[in-house]
Amino acid sequence: MKPAKSEPTLSEPARYRIRVPGQIDESWSEWIGGMTITLEGEERGPPVTTLTGIVDQAALHGLLRQLYSLGLPLLSVSRIDSGQEDALDVT
Numbered sequence: 638m639k640p641a642k643s644e645p646t647l648s649e650p651a652r653y654r655i656r657v658p659g660q661i662d663e664s665w666s667e668w669i670g671g672m673t674i675t676l677e678g679e680e681r682g683p684p685v686t687t688l689t690g691i692v693d694q695a696a697l698h699g700l701l702r703q704l705y706s707l708g709l710p711l712l713s714v715s716r717i718d719s720g721q722e723d724a725l726d727v728t
Contacts, residue, residue, distance in 0.1 A: 638655040645716060655688040657704055660712045670700050685712065 645651060653673075655706045672690035692700065704711065 645694075649695045650691045650696075652689070652691050653716040654713070654715040654717055655700070655704070656714075657686050657688070658683060659686060659709060660684045660713060661686040661688070662727040663708075669703060672700070687717060689717075696709055 654705045660676055661669070661674055666672060666674055669688060670690065670692055672688040673690075675687040675689065676684055677687060688700075701711070701714070
């Protein structure tokens with residue numbers, strides 16, 4: 638039997654993965670809501686920064702506005718269900 642998937646709500650926090658082109662330094666973690674910052678792709682081409690963390694919808698919208706103000710286009714925004722590593726992109 639599969640566990641029931643939780644439905645997203647506006648007030649309940651969820652884990653998100655956001656990918657943007659370029660490099661965001663780890664020292665910016667507090668400025669972007671305490672998200673974990675991972676850099677990938679330096680050897681294979683332009684770097685891509687992945688931000689991962691648990692936020693509610695209001696904090697997610699604020700974070701997306703901050704990334705926009707930096708001029709960083711979104712490559713993907715994914716909601717990650719607990720225990721699920723592969724998430725659908727909603728870009």
